Amino acid sequence: MKNINELIKERRTIHSYSDEPIDDRLIKEAINCALHAPNHKLTFPIRFTIIPKKFRKDLSDISLMIKRRKGKLLTSEDENKVIKKFEKPSHILIVSQIKSTNPLTLKEDYATLAMGIQNFSLFLWEKGFGTKWSSGSIIKESGLYKLCGIDPDKESIEALLWAGFPGKEPSPPKRPSVNDVTRILGSTNP
Numbered sequence: 269m270k271n272i273n274e275l276i277k278e279r280r281t282i283h284s285y286s287d288e289p290i291d292d293r294l295i296k297e298a299i300n301c302a303l304h305a306p307n308h309k310l311t312f313p314i315r316f317t318i319i320p321k322k323f324r325k326d327l328s329d330i331s332l333m334i335k336r337r338k339g340k341l342l343t344s345e346d347e348n349k350v351i352k353k354f355e356k357p358s359h360i361l362i363v364s365q366i367k368s369t370n371p372l373t374l375k376e377d378y379a380t381l382a383m384g385i386q387n388f389s390l391f392l393w394e395k396g397f398g399t400k401w402s403s404g405s406i407i408k409e410s411g412l413y414k415l416c417g418i419d420p421d422k423e424s425i426e427a428l429l430w431a432g433f434p435g436k437e438p439s440p441p442k443r444p445s446v447n448d449v450t451r452i453l454g455s456t457n458p
């Protein structure tokens with residue numbers, strides 16, 4: 269079994285998935301892990317909306333509409349690719365944040381949401397499943413709010429979260445070294 273250091277460093281954002289399913293109980297446990305993220309004032313601001321397969325076409329329709337609105341000319345092959353992209357992964361979840369009227373709480377709640385997604389992802393990674401946080405234009409679409417029954421005055425959608433068995437694992441992106449990002453006060457050499 270991998271230790272936490274290996275899990276953190278080896279987790280990758282997964283862009284392509286096979287259609288192998290994740291047991292719903294594992295998804296529920298991943299959500300439970302998200303609930304264990306640090307949370308100032310214990311506001312529990314994260315909400316998950318699971319999008320079952322029968323609603324995936326609604327997601328691809330929204331995505332295709334956005335592409336067309338941006339002026340993209342789509343062949344039927346392009347359209348099928350988008351449909352498959354949303355159809356394939358075992359789970360797609362919409363992650364939203366309860367909107368606080370306090371700007372500091374709003375910022376701190378987003379931190380909790382991000383840590384929650386990391387907990388969710390690391391839990392599934394340890395079980396052999398990948399995830400991806402998407403923050404593309406689809407999360408701003410009124411059609412997505414409508415589909416999920418989310419009132420935009422009360423909650424903001426922050427992520428479309430993909431989860432499934434990794435098709436192809438990307439190579440790790442180059443990251444800065446610890447010395448690149450660390451200063452020691454009073455020292456010229458880190």
Ligand SMILES: Cc1cc2nc3c(=O)[nH]c(=O)nc-3n(C[C@H](O)[C@H](O)[C@H](O)COP(=O)(O)O)c2cc1C
Pocket residue numbers: 279280281282400401402403404440441
């Ligand atoms: C807030 C946030 C939004 C992201 N949105 C996208 C996205 O829209 N599309 C995408 O391909 N990846 C997205 N990602 C994933 C990052 O691109 C990915 O984490 C980064 O490339 C590092 O790769 P790694 O997760 O494999 O280490 C997002 C990540 C975060 C934290």
